[in-house]
Amino acid sequence: MNACQVLDQLNAGRGFEPGRNISKRNECTASKYEYGANGLALDPVQGLAEFRQTDPGATEMSINGRNALEAFGEIGGCAIAVEVGPHARAVINVNMASPRNNPQACPDARELAERVEPLLPKVPA
Numbered sequence: 001m002n003a004c005q006v007l008d009q010l011n012a013g014r015g016f017e018p019g020r021n022i023s024k025r026n027e028c029t030a031s032k033y034e035y036g037a038n039g040l041a042l043d044p045v046q047g048l049a050e051f052r053q054t055d056p057g058a059t060e061m062s063i064n065g066r067n068a069l070e071a072f073g074e075i076g077g078c079a080i081a082v083e084v085g086p087h088a089r090a091v092i093n094v095n096m097a098s099p100r101n102n103p104q105a106c107p108d109a110r111e112l113a114e115r116v117e118p119l120l121p122k123v124p125a
Contacts, residue, residue, distance in 0.1 A: 076102035
């Protein structure tokens with residue numbers, strides 16, 4: 001899976017610029033004027049345990065029945081890591097353009113995560 005292709009598919013018709021790869025990894029971000037940006041990182045090496053190590057205050061949750069962790073950033077924004085396997089995850093990020101809109105970051109990240117999840121490989125049993 002290509003993170004930018006997936007993100008562009010999910011952002012179609014929503015006013016976002018085309019996604020751009022922001023690292024050598026499979027990580028993409030797309031911006032929207034006066035909104036902010038959303039992003040998707042598809043990590044085939046690190047799972048939820050590694051996300052927990054970097055975000056120890058993350059809240060456990062479920063996205064369409066999959067294990068997930070949600071972390072609200074110190075300077076705003078929200079990240080949701082969705083389990084793809086013991087050593088694989090998808091991380092959805094939403095960062096708002098205006099600090100006054102930061103409370104909307106996690107609800108928007110959850111909504112995007114719910115649309116990403118059906119496109120992800122199934123978690124091995």
